[in-house]
Amino acid sequence: LAKTTQPISMDSYEGQEVNITCSHNNIATNDYITWYQQFPSQGPRFIIQGYKTKVTNEVASLFIPADRKSSTLSLPRVSLSDTAVYYCLVGGAGGTSYGKLTFGQGTILTVHP
């Protein structure tokens, strides 16, 4: 199973771009990289998913280098409401990591006024 490592916490200010990097050195060929956001006492919410290169949606971008051993979630122009825990999840469409979607400790992002 691909283990993920993220910074425990990050601080930012409103209007800034925030980049959160996740390390997953033993990612398998079949594994996808998915990011989730969680507010206190709520279930995690899907943000973005990718396999390689760059993916962008209306709320974030995901950058994945060619070796896929890390990924970076980019949040443009954060606001106070982006204060949350962000999880990087690596899991496969097959093989030994199939179905066992294990979350890491996550990154606590605090956005200041």
Place this chain on the structure above:
Amino acid sequence: DSGVTQTPKHLITATGQRVTLRCSPRSGDLSVYWYQQSLDQGLQFLIQYYNGEERAKGNILERFSAQQFPDLHSELNLSSLELGDSALYFCASSVGEGGNSPLHFGNGTRLTVT
């Protein structure tokens, strides 16, 4: 709203008791995952079902069991409850059975064991 419904929202019970948590997945989703989240353990994967069959098992205690029914809803049964079982229990659903299908989480059941 994720479309995943969990009941009850809160549950308070005593040690040694048994409870059942219920999850209704999003319409069209075939996979159901159960997670436990406590303050000191983070999100722990318990078990996954796909279209009624168990697909993957994580750190689920023998006192816990789950199943997915033909209508795709799922139940997590917790028995011989201990104080340490107090936690938020989340259900998530997805279309497929692998990590390439994003998970959609419910808002959880908060279990308090006294």
